[in-house]
Structure formats: C-alpha cells, structure tokens
Amino acid sequence: MANLLDIKIDSLCFPGTGEPVLKNINLPVAAGEFIVLAGPSGAGKSVLLSCLAGVIPLYKKARLHGAIQYRGQSITRLPELAGKIGLVTDNPQNQLFCTTVEEDLAFGPCSMLLPPEDVRRRIKDALDFVFLPGYQPRKPETLSGGEMQRVVLASVLAMNPEILLLDRPADQLDPKGRKEIYQRLHRLSKVQGKTIIVIEETWEDVMPLADRFWGLNQGNLVYDLPNTKTVTISSLREKWGPVKGMPKTGPKAVPVQEYRSDALPALEVRDLYLRYENGGFALHNLTLNICPGEFVALMGENGAGKTTLTKTFNGLLRPQKGSVTVNGLDTQQHTTAQLSLHLGYLFQNPLMQVCCNSVEEEIAFALKVKKYPKDQIAAIVKKTIQEFGLEQAASLHPYRLSRGMLQKAALASVLVANPGILVVDEPTSNMSYEEARDALEIIDRYNKKGTTVIMITHHLKFALEFCRRFLVMKNGGLILDTDTGSLAHHQEIFADLGFALPEISGRGGNKHETALGL
Ligand SMILES: Nc1ncnc2c1ncn2[C@@H]1O[C@H](COP(=O)(O)OP(=O)(O)OP(=O)(O)O)[C@@H](O)[C@H]1O
Numbered sequence: 001m002a003n004l005l006d007i008k009i010d011s012l013c014f015p016g017t018g019e020p021v022l023k024n025i026n027l028p029v030a031a032g033e034f035i036v037l038a039g040p041s042g043a044g045k046s047v048l049l050s051c052l053a054g055v056i057p058l059y060k061k062a063r064l065h066g067a068i069q070y071r072g073q074s075i076t077r078l079p080e081l082a083g084k085i086g087l088v089t090d091n092p093q094n095q096l097f098c099t100t101v102e103e104d105l106a107f108g109p110c111s112m113l114l115p116p117e118d119v120r121r122r123i124k125d126a127l128d129f130v131f132l133p134g135y136q137p138r139k140p141e142t143l144s145g146g147e148m149q150r151v152v153l154a155s156v157l158a159m160n161p162e163i164l165l166l167d168r169p170a171d172q173l174d175p176k177g178r179k180e181i182y183q184r185l186h187r188l189s190k191v192q193g194k195t196i197i198v199i200e201e202t203w204e205d206v207m208p209l210a211d212r213f214w215g216l217n218q219g220n221l222v223y224d225l226p227n228t229k230t231v232t233i234s235s236l237r238e239k240w241g242p243v244k245g246m247p248k249t250g251p252k253a254v255p256v257q258e259y260r261s262d263a264l265p266a267l268e269v270r271d272l273y274l275r276y277e278n279g280g281f282a283l284h285n286l287t288l289n290i291c292p293g294e295f296v297a298l299m300g301e302n303g304a305g306k307t308t309l310t311k312t313f314n315g316l317l318r319p320q321k322g323s324v325t326v327n328g329l330d331t332q333q334h335t336t337a338q339l340s341l342h343l344g345y346l347f348q349n350p351l352m353q354v355c356c357n358s359v360e361e362e363i364a365f366a367l368k369v370k371k372y373p374k375d376q377i378a379a380i381v382k383k384t385i386q387e388f389g390l391e392q393a394a395s396l397h398p399y400r401l402s403r404g405m406l407q408k409a410a411l412a413s414v415l416v417a418n419p420g421i422l423v424v425d426e427p428t429s430n431m432s433y434e435e436a437r438d439a440l441e442i443i444d445r446y447n448k449k450g451t452t453v454i455m456i457t458h459h460l461k462f463a464l465e466f467c468r469r470f471l472v473m474k475n476g477g478l479i480l481d482t483d484t485g486s487l488a489h490h491q492e493i494f495a496d497l498g499f500a501l502p503e504i505s506g507r508g509g510n511k512h513e514t515a516l517g518l
C-alpha cells in the first residue's frame with residue numbers, strides 16, 4: 001500500500017539564491033504518525049512544512065527538484081488537498097481574516113460545501129478542542145495572543161484534515177494550555193489516525209508523545225529516529241555542534257537588587273480598573289510600583305490581562321478608573337507619543353509596530369522621533385544592526401523576515417533609542433533557543449546600564465535566569481508580587497500555571513533536556 005506521504009526533495013532553491021534551502025530529503029510518512037521536527041534557526045523547518053502543504057512551490061515561487069506525493073499523487077497537482085492537509089503557520093494573525101471567530105472557522109467547512117448544521121457543529125467542536133467554548137461572536141482583533149493562536153488551530157481543525165502541519169502552534173500558550181493541547185492532538189493522532197508533523201522548540205511537552213523525530217540542519221536531514229527516547233540535547237550536539245549559550249547548570253537565583261525607596265518610581269499603578277467594550281473587567285483593583293533599574297517578569301495564563309495592563313503604561317489603553325504614572329507623568333494627561341519618549345514597547349505581535357520599508361529604516365525611525373542629529377543616526381543604526389546580528393536582514397522589508405528574525409528587528413528598533421523603561425511582551429516567542437538567549441542577553445545588558453525592564457513571558461526558566469521580581473496575574477488581578485528568592489513559598493501558584501518550580505541554586509542541574517535547554 002502507498003505511504004500517506006512520500007517526500008523526496010533532491011533540492012529546493014528560492015529565486016536569486018544559489019544554495020539550496022533543503023537538500024537530499026527522503027522521507028516516507030505513514031498515516032497516524034506524530035512527528036516532531038526540530039533543528040537550529042534557519043535549518044529549513046518552516047520551508048519543509050510549506051512544501052508538504054503544497055504552498056511551496058504552488059503559491060511561493062521556488063525550484064523544487066524531487067516530488068512530494070500524497071497517496072501516490074503529486075501534491076502540486078491536487079489543489080483540493082486544502083481539505084486533506086491543514087497548515088498552522090508561525091504567523092497566526094495572518095490566518096484570520098474575517099470579522100468574527102465564527103466566520104473564520106466557517107470559511108474552510110463552507111468552502112467544502114458542507115450543510116450549515118455540520119459547519120456549526122464543526123465550529124463548536126473545534127472551539128471546545130482548544131478550550132475556547134462560546135468564542136464564536138468574538139472579533140479576532142480583540143483576542144489575546146494565546147487565544148488567537150488557539151483560534152487559528154481551531155480554524156484548521158474545523159476542516160477535519162487528514163494531515164496537520166503545525167509550525168510552533170503553542171508558542172504563545174501558557175504552559176498548562178500547551179500541555180493540554182498537545183495531549184489532545186496526540187489523542188487525535190492515536191484515536192482518529194491523524195498524521196501530525198509539528199515544529200516545537202520546547203520539547204518536554206511533545207517528545208514524550210511523539211512516534212518519530214526529524215532533525216534538520218542547514219537544509220539537510222540529519223536525524224530520522226523512530227524512538228524519541230534516544231533523542232537528547234547531548235546526542236544532538238554531536239550533529240548540530242555546540243548550541244550557543246546552552247546552560248550547563250540549572251537556574252540560579254539572581255541576587256535581589258537594592259532599590260532606593262526615595263527614588264521616583266519608574267511606574268506607579270494605583271487602583272486600576274479597565275473594562276473592554278464587550279463586557280467584564282479586563283483589569284481590576286490593580287496596584288503596584290516598579291522602581292528604576294528593576295527587571296520584572298510578568299506572568300499568567302492566556303487572557304489573564306498581561307498585555308492589557310502594559311498597554312495602559314503608554315496610553316494605548318485608557319483605564320476607566322485608577323491611575324498610571326510613568327517617571328512621574330500621569331498617563332491620562334499625556335499622549336502615547338509623549339510617553340514613548342520614556343517607555344519603549346515591544347508588541348506581542350511585532351507586525352503591529354512595523355511601519356518602514358526596510359529593517360534599517362525601521363531601526364532609524366525611533367531615533368528620528370527622538371530628534372537625534374541626522375549625522376549620528378546612520379552610525380547608531382549600523383552599531384545596533386551589528387549588536388543584534390541583523391546584517392543580512394538590514395536592507396530587507398520587515399515582512400520578508402522569518403517570525404523570529406522579525407521579533408529581533410522589532411526589539412532592535414525599540415532598544416536603539418535607549419528607553420529608560422522597556423516593556424517587552426513575549427519577546428522570545430517564535431525564536432529558537434539561541435535567538436531567544438541572544439535577545440535576552442541584549443535586554444539584560446540594557447538593564448545593567450539602567451533600563452527598567454518589564455518582560456511578559458511564559459518561559460519560567462528564562463524568567464528565573466534574568467528577572468529579579470515576579471508578578472503573576474489571574475483574571476485581570478495581581479495574585480503574586482515577589483522576588484526570585486521567595487518563589488519557593490508560592491509553589492501552588494506556579495503549579496496552577498502549569499510549572500514545576502525547579503530547584504533554584506548555584507549548583508542545580510537541569511532535570512529535563514529540551515531544545516530550549518530548559
Ligand atoms: N479589544 C478587546 N476587546 C474585548 N476584549 C479584549 C480586548 N483585548 C483583550 N480582550 C480580552 O481581555 C482579556 C485579557 O487579554 P490580554 O490580551 O491582556 O491577555 P494576556 O494575559 O496578554 O494573554 P496572552 O497570554 O494570551 O497574551 C482576554 O480575555 C481577552 O480576550
């Protein structure tokens with residue numbers, strides 16, 4: 001019997017580039033396999049998924065030598081495969097284009113001409129699957145980052161495809177949500193025979209579930225292993241070489257900083273209440289102070305209100321009650337443009353802040369706003385591009401960058417102006433481990449030079465390594481405000497979030513080996 005998929009790629013090149021992005025890949029895939037695809041940044045993982053979905057070369061020009069067959073037929077000849085193969089890309093917001101969640105989920109099943117009652121049932125089942133029951137009437141632009149990623153997965157599931165190709169589908173999910181969704185996907189593969197190929201950076205959630213592991217490096221398949229238990233970071237090092245910055249020990253408690261109590265707070269939030277137009281409070285009764293020079297982690301489950309809170313810091317959202325002051329300035333009395341001179345903001349979705357035609361121009365933009373002398377701008381931009389390792393991307397349009405690279409370019413465009421306060425909303429999402437570490441080390445350097453940092457993150461171990469204070473939100477309120485050294489007293493809050501707190505010491509070892517080294 002023919003395989004479900006037969007992948008044979010001798011070479012794949014994009015126009016204008018000599019070196020193939022993928023080469024010598026030969027992979028048969030059987031129905032019902034759950035496959036994890038991993039590899040260092042730029043290895044060609046997303047390109048391979050796009051080839052399997054037929055997006056390359058059907059919709060994105062490339063020279064493909066070889067053939068990819070679905071049940072013995074070339075996938076490039078089968079446009080009707082849309083219903084058989086579902087792709088979740090690493091840019092979830094690009095996959096939602098309707099005015100309500102219901103319309104977005106209906107789009108696929110309606111184009112398959114299913115009767116309305118079947119479409120409605122599929123939408124309900126898909127939203128239940130991703131733990132968002134009743135979200136049909138929501139406008140996509142009002143969803144939190146994690147909710148949006150869940151809806152995109154639901155929109156693909158609503159088509160009931162035979163093969164699911166998932167590019168970091170849980171990157172913005174809280175850890176509990178990640179585990180739950182991966183468990184459910186695993187059940188889909190085992191009970192309904194769905195074939196799942198997933199790119200995932202944090203292995204501890206997926207490796208125990210996978211039947212097979214593919215490792216890519218520089219476009220070559222370096223691993224095709226049936227038994228995932230044999231795959232460890234140490235074994236990968238042999239093929240991939242040393243992974244830059246991989247921690248050799250467990251997380252250490254960063255010493256608690258002393259802050260001058262008489263210094264003007266960098267941020268002061270008093271009795272904050274904020275209600276969105278469509279209903280309940282997104283923030284309630286929130287009070288906190290952040291001192292100059294702090295490095296604070298802001299954590300909490302999807303929809304807890306983290307992004308909403310930080311958007312009140314630069315006036316993007318105006319609370320109905322309470323106050324926020326930034327360096328002593330009342331945010332209600334100042335425009336976002338005025339506040340941006342004090343506070344740099346990296347959006348959860350970096351596409352939201354792109355406004356120029358090249359990475360260079362994007363980075364220069366903040367300097368122009370701050371009225372830097374023209375002759376200094378070029379030199380500062382050049383230095384920043386080097387600092388962030390963006391040389392290859394400098395002249396490209398930001399939309400042409402991979403999601404991780406775009407995240408880095410957006411961060412560079414915020415940090416270049418040396419903001420006194422920096423808010424970064426999930427700055428490492430869609431980054432490989434090495435990219436994430438590089439980005440966090442750069443942020444850390446700015447913090448050591450005096451920048452106050454508030455980082456929203458779902459990565460506990462990165463937070464443990466860089467942050468000295470932890471804020472945890474739930475249902476729009478603050479449920480924890482503590483320094484790193486006292487975290488052990490709050491095990492239950494972290495357990496509720498889906499984290500097991502690791503031993504925090506100078507000598508602790510990592511219990512789990514993962515692609516993130518976490
Ligand atoms: N413009 C809006 N209109 C209505 N509701 C909104 C709007 N923006 C956000 N919400 C809702 O407010 C709640 C808090 O959203 P927020 O984006 O602050 O969550 P979050 O903690 O950042 O979550 P995530 O980890 O998923 O990014 C969510 O339930 C979200 O659906």
Ligand SMILES: [Mg+2]
Pocket residue numbers: 144145146306307308348425
């Ligand atoms: Mg958010």
